[in-house]
Amino acid sequence: MSAFLNTSALADGLRLRPARHNDEAFIGQLYRSARPDLQLIDGEDELIRTVQEQQYQVLQRGAGDNYPDAMHFVIEKTGTNIGVVMVDFGHNEVRIIFLAMAPEVRGLGYGKEVLMGLQQAAWQVRAPLAVVVWHSNVQARRLYHQLGFVLEEAGDMADKLVWRPERHSPQGEARVGL
Incomplete structure (x- = not known):
């Protein structure tokens, strides 16, 4: 089913590329920035960093255990990493496991473009697109x-x-999707 995921062409000069091992620091940092609730922990900075790292590991392990075929992509704009999406085409649905944009580009519509591309891919395979949102x-x-x-x-x-x-x-059905 993942063949419907076009990782090279999105609107606004966005591009998805498979995440690489050297993206780990960027993805971890992005995860921490996307979880402001973890900043509310009452404790010293070291404790907060430890809890954030533990929660990130829970995400990674949980995704691996529950979605072993999940695909991890880095979202780029003109060659700069601006976001990440983890998606799984299984379990009779397309599941967005994690989607986050860098703080400096949040609210600029890039996440919406990625979601619209995922909607187009889900529409092509006739599967629901699901996400869990805090x-x-x-x-x-x-x-x-x-x-x-x-x-x-x-x-x-x-x-x-x-x-x-x-x-x-799908939104923007005529354009090339994700």
Whole structure:
């Protein structure tokens, strides 16, 4: 199914490329910046860094255990790393495991472009596109709702949102997708 994921051509000069081993520091830093809730820990800087690293390892292990075929991509704009997306084409759905943009480019529409490309890929394989979003991530929740995602499972701290291709045509269907 991943053959529907065009990693080279997105709008706005964006490009996805498979993550490499030397991207690990960038991805870890981006993960920490995307989890402001971990900054609220009451403790010294070393404790906060330790908890952040542990949570990042939980993400990596959980993705590996639950989504062994997940694909990890770095999002680039004109050769500069600006984000990361981890996605899995399995379990009868396309699952966004992790999507984050660098703090300096958040709110500029690049995440939306990536999501629209993922919607197009999900539409091509006729599979729902799913994501789990923290309640505290108001900006992301707003974007997902704007793109047609609906609540499927409510949780105490996060909800599963799903976009179903049978209810929508993909955004920007005529352009080359992800």
